[in-house]
Amino acid sequence: MLRTVSVLDLIGVTKRFAAPDRVSTLTAIERVSLEVRAGEFVAVVGPSGCGKSTILNLVAGLDRPSEGRILLNSIPVEGPNPTVGFMLQKDLLLPWRSIVHNVEFGLEARAISRAERRQRALRELERCRLHDFAQSYPYQLSGGMRQRAALARTLAIEPAIVLLDEPFSALDAQTKLILQKSFAGTIAASGITTLLITHDLMEAVIMSDRILVMSERPGRIIEEIPVDLPDRDNPMARISAPRAREYVDHLLASLHLQEKAA
């Protein structure tokens, strides 16, 4: 039953920016409609510059759409929203704060006691298996651990939806795979609704329930692919499944990457 409730709705959303010449406008995304249901993991793939990150900024309330509506739990997004957690390629940990203090950061705008804040932060660190590093500083952690700390910070605010904007793209191939598994496990265990923005087609296939394919600018959704594979909580199992390769091939075809390379 719960699965049918939609957490995030974009209805005919268009976003235009002023072009650098200040006269014409630049359409980043055009009439984008999408829906993310409770507990679902949706991936958005597309060529670079297709407006993937624009979608993230709009959902996070950091930017307003030119046209269309964005609903979070059926409520229109009017500005920065405490029920949205987002993560970028950069971990955005504050270097002057210890890890546990970083995880508390998102809770500091809320009326929560210091003790409860610390307790929730420690709980999230436990979940992301960083408990032993609570008192460390970001520079003392590896890139993968820092991203896990960033996930802990994101989950600590108990968001209705987590937006991931290419969170693994700065990592080396092996760390990436380990981290994808770690994230998938944590996200599946907490049942949190997730929107992943990525340019890595395999990543989209092995982590999500459904893939939305976007066109080049102006970005539009040109295809929706349900990923009918087991083990969403374990990308390492999915990556070796022969059918995962088929999905990637299908994505390659729909993004016309073969023709472009030729």
Added chain:
Amino acid sequence: MSSEVTTTVGRSIEASEHPVPTASGGLASPGAILLGSLAFGIVFLLVWQFLPPALGVPSYIIPTVTDLAHEFVRMAQRENLLVHIFSTVTIATLGFVIGSLLGAAMGYVLGMSVFIEKVLSPYILGLQIAPKVAFAPLFIMWLGYNAWPKLLVTILVVFFPIMVNVLQSMKTVDRDLINLARAYSMSRLQIFWKIEVPASMPALMAGLRIGATLAVIGVTVGELVGGNTGLGYLITFGEGQANTAMVFNAIVLLTLIGIVLYGAVAMIEARVLHYIPRAMR
């Protein structure tokens, strides 16, 4: 043929893994560096002591090291040296602290408001270029022969590098960090205290280091131009009496005060910026 290639490759890897320390390129141990520095200092003092007399340079042009030591003892006994040192240290420290506070405050205020910053930026640039120490005679005309002009010059000299550093760091705070705080619904004031102020600390500390060295220059110029206390005054006094050793001693003492002030700032910096790995500081 192929085995030959393998061996050459193997050898070259071995060579790169165990670099042979060379006389010019290799890093010496910290102990050796300290010993070298000490040796250089001793040689320098010996040359100072013996070379000028050997070349027939009279001691009223270049006094020897022992002349300086004798003059130092005389200054301590006859010229109220401690009072002068105390005056200089007090004004340098006070001017440094006040100038730093004002400079940092101004940097943050301008950093908060793009509009005010844009409006004032040509004037700030002008004042930054203007030789601040040249204001000293003006301050004396306004305020008289007392401690105030010296303090004012010191404050003025310290103010600008700190303000400019803080302002620059406010303008270059990572936008994504600000967006993160905004996404967490933080207020403008919370963003200021939780992101912008801590993010500006490395730049503020760099500004304080510069300010610490400039504070000594500021107070010295103030004392040179007016007043009858402080090491800067002893320089003009010594000059009037053709007492070269006194001038040298005052310069050495001023340098020492600068070093202590700078060292204090470096210690504070090490505590404040503890979260930055030592190698990157």
